[in-house]
Amino acid sequence: MLETVELRKVFKGKTAVEEVSLYLKEGESVGLIGPNGAGKSTTISMISSLLKPTAGDVRLNGQSVIKHPQQLRKVLGVVPQEIALYEELSSYENLKFFGKVYGLKGKELELKIQELLDMVGLRDRQKELIRTYSGGMKRRINIAVALMHDPKIVIMDEPTVGIDPQSRNHILDTVRHLSREKGTTVLYTSHYMEEVEQLCSRMYIMDHGRIIASGTKEELQLILSGEETLLLRLDRQHAEFTEELQTLAAVRQVEETELGLKLIVTKNHQILSRVVQAAERFDVQILNIHIDSPSLEDVFLHLTGRNLRD
Amino acid sequence: MVSILLSHWMRERRNPFLLLLFIGISIIATLMFGGGMTQKMKIDVFSETGELKESEKEWLLLLNKGDTFKFRAQDEQSARTKVREGRADLAVKLTGDDYRIIAVKESPNAQLAEQHIRTVFERELELRAVSAAAGDEKGFRSRIDTYLEEPPLTLQVKGTDGEELLRYDMGLQLMFGFSLFLVMLTIGFKVNTITKDKITGIWSRLILSPVRKSEIYFGHLLYSTMIGIVQITVVFLIFRYAFNFGLGHRYGLLLLVIALYSMTIVAMCILLAGILRTPEKFNMLFPSIVPIMPLVSGVYMPPGTITSPILLGVAEIFPITHAMEALTGIAIYDNGIGELWLPLSKLILIAVLCMGIGINLMERRHV
Numbered sequence: 001m002l003e004t005v006e007l008r009k010v011f012k013g014k015t016a017v018e019e020v021s022l023y024l025k026e027g028e029s030v031g032l033i034g035p036n037g038a039g040k041s042t043t044i045s046m047i048s049s050l051l052k053p054t055a056g057d058v059r060l061n062g063q064s065v066i067k068h069p070q071q072l073r074k075v076l077g078v079v080p081q082e083i084a085l086y087e088e089l090s091s092y093e094n095l096k097f098f099g100k101v102y103g104l105k106g107k108e109l110e111l112k113i114q115e116l117l118d119m120v121g122l123r124d125r126q127k128e129l130i131r132t133y134s135g136g137m138k139r140r141i142n143i144a145v146a147l148m149h150d151p152k153i154v155i156m157d158e159p160t161v162g163i164d165p166q167s168r169n170h171i172l173d174t175v176r177h178l179s180r181e182k183g184t185t186v187l188y189t190s191h192y193m194e195e196v197e198q199l200c201s202r203m204y205i206m207d208h209g210r211i212i213a214s215g216t217k218e219e220l221q222l223i224l225s226g227e228e229t230l231l232l233r234l235d236r237q238h239a240e241f242t243e244e245l246q247t248l249a250a251v252r253q254v255e256e257t258e259l260g261l262k263l264i265v266t267k268n269h270q271i272l273s274r275v276v277q278a279a280e281r282f283d284v285q286i287l288n289i290h291i292d293s294p295s296l297e298d299v300f301l302h303l304t305g306r307n308l309r310d
Numbered sequence: 311m312v313s314i315l316l317s318h319w320m321r322e323r324r325n326p327f328l329l330l331l332f333i334g335i336s337i338i339a340t341l342m343f344g345g346g347m348t349q350k351m352k353i354d355v356f357s358e359t360g361e362l363k364e365s366e367k368e369w370l371l372l373l374n375k376g377d378t379f380k381f382r383a384q385d386e387q388s389a390r391t392k393v394r395e396g397r398a399d400l401a402v403k404l405t406g407d408d409y410r411i412i413a414v415k416e417s418p419n420a421q422l423a424e425q426h427i428r429t430v431f432e433r434e435l436e437l438r439a440v441s442a443a444a445g446d447e448k449g450f451r452s453r454i455d456t457y458l459e460e461p462p463l464t465l466q467v468k469g470t471d472g473e474e475l476l477r478y479d480m481g482l483q484l485m486f487g488f489s490l491f492l493v494m495l496t497i498g499f500k501v502n503t504i505t506k507d508k509i510t511g512i513w514s515r516l517i518l519s520p521v522r523k524s525e526i527y528f529g530h531l532l533y534s535t536m537i538g539i540v541q542i543t544v545v546f547l548i549f550r551y552a553f554n555f556g557l558g559h560r561y562g563l564l565l566l567v568i569a570l571y572s573m574t575i576v577a578m579c580i581l582l583a584g585i586l587r588t589p590e591k592f593n594m595l596f597p598s599i600v601p602i603m604p605l606v607s608g609v610y611m612p613p614g615t616i617t618s619p620i621l622l623g624v625a626e627i628f629p630i631t632h633a634m635e636a637l638t639g640i641a642i643y644d645n646g647i648g649e650l651w652l653p654l655s656k657l658i659l660i661a662v663l664c665m666g667i668g669i670n671l672m673e674r675r676h677v
Binding site: 048049050073074076078080081082083084085086088089093097098100101102103145146 | 316317321325510
């Protein structure tokens with residue numbers, strides 16, 4: 001339905017996005033994850049026709065929309081990262097205004113407003129000014145506004161940043177509702193891997209302006225299929241012990257956690273005995289060992305060398 | 311475009327205080343600074359004997375024949391206290407057929423008043439002396455009064471162009487000046503909503519909607535212009551009908567100048583918003599830049615006060631200079647469109663240049 005072909009964006013000689021190719025099939029939810037500065041928002045701006053790419057193409061049903069974005073704009077709803085609302089108006093007035101912008105009027109407009117207020121759970125507070133809302137409530141209305149014209153494709157740019165758990169759940173439910181019951185195609189960007197895992201059937205991982213991996217959760221986990229995660233609970237942190245573990249051939253990554261260390265290690269190896277021996281050498285007591293398959297966070301760490309929210 | 315106007319109107323209705331505030335300040339400032347131009351100067355008069363005698367009351371009547379001063383009987387102590395405390399420039403002590411000026415400092419008002427009092431006393435005492443010399447005092451005064459009402463010779467003063475010599479109304483100029491100055495602030499803050507909308511993402515939402523970019527700009531600019539026209543018109547109407555200011559009879563032309571000026575200020579604000587980039591910078595710097603314009607343009611001073619060629623040159627780039635010229639031309643000199651084409655053309659030129667460059671700068675930095 002919607003695809004990008006080798007999108008590239010250069011700002012004042014600095015490349016923000018390089019060769020980004022992705023696609024969204026009709027009705028599917030796709031995640032776009034990456035740390036701050038990875039190029040997600042720039043990519044979204046180019047896909048939604050708000051920013052002209054330096055090179056590459058955006059296609060809707062095979063037709064380029066770079067020069068004539070009207071077709072895309074008709075079917076597209078964008079939820080920006082910012083709260084793009086008139087703070088001095090109520091949520092009802094905001095929805096009414098943006099509805100009118102999209103040509104809705106009369107009963108149709110009124111029904112749509114109430115349907116969306118129901119969807120985001122703010123019908124009983126529709127007359128209150130946006131500036132009196134909590135951050136989470138503002139984000140819910142931010143989403144509702146983008147859905148006023150029943151878009152076939154919705155792009156959401158980190159819609160759950162800095163909000164309370166109740167609003168977060170509402171937003172996640174809204175996305176599920178859009179995807180499952182309305183058949184809306186969703187491109188969802190987030191810092192939170194668990195959100196993308198819950199909502200999206202496929203995902204793209206971006207770093208330094210490039211897509212470094214893509215696929216379903218299972219496909220991405222296969223990247224680390226030959227590896228497993230060891231969670232060591234220790235009586236104390238010991239720098240030399242950590243350094244020693246890093247020198248072991250089977251150890252791919254070592255990360256300090258609150259209670260000890262997290263290791264990504266190659267499977268089927270005599271790793272446990274070596275770890276225990278090292279601990280004895282440095283007089284570090286291992287209180288607990290937990291062996292797990294690598295998570296998507298681990299895959300991300302493996303691919304980018306940093307955590308998602310670094 | 312209608313939806314953009316609607317968004318502005320919805321917000322204006324919710325929060326009309328900025329507009330009302332600037333209308334209020336325009337009125338208060340004009341009354342405070344321009345009120346003295348239309349009101350008579352009040353001067354206290356007291357007698358050395360306490361109560362004013364009959365002869366002194368006659369002097370009071372004679373002194374009050376004129377438009378500039380209002381002499382009023384007052385007790386000596388309060389009259390002297392007012393002068394001493396600087397609340398009055400002068401007071402007058404009547405001593406039969408003579409007077410004393412009570413003042414603590416020299417001031418233009420005291421000089422003018424003294425000149426008026428001297429003229430009244432000299433003229434009356436001369437008449438009395440001549441009447442007494444003529445023998446028939448009553449008959450002589452009656453003939454003099456008849457001559458003064460229907461003089462055998464009349465003197466007419468005309469301007470160099472042969473027209474009636476007009477009296478320049480400084481109060482009116484100040485009313486125009488304050489209205490034009492304060493409307494710049496109202497319009498500026500309205501235009502700044504464009505940059506605010508760009509920062510908050512509302513602009514992007516609108517760009518993605520079926521509304522065209524040109525319509526979005528036009529809606530914003532039209533609303534800002536309209537609000538400027540409304541503000542100036544309300545102030546003018548209040549002064550015309552509540553304070554009896556003479557605005558001439560060419561109301562259509564006044565409205566044209568107001569509309570062109572508002573449009574030019576909108577364009578100027580677009581340019582400043584384009585240069586200053588963020589709404590915060592605009593909010594910080596715009597109110598600092600704007601008050602300089604009427605000062606340099608000599609809006610608060612009588613015409614011809616500013617003679618520096620540099621200041622006069624700088625004033626040429628400010629819309630307020632040309633709007634003032636056009637408004638005073640219409641209201642005081644009864645100028646028609648033939649005489650107004652130059653200031654109006656300059657306003658249009660400034661509007662076109664500022665709008666072109668301003669929108670270009672805004673577009674370079676945003677969607």
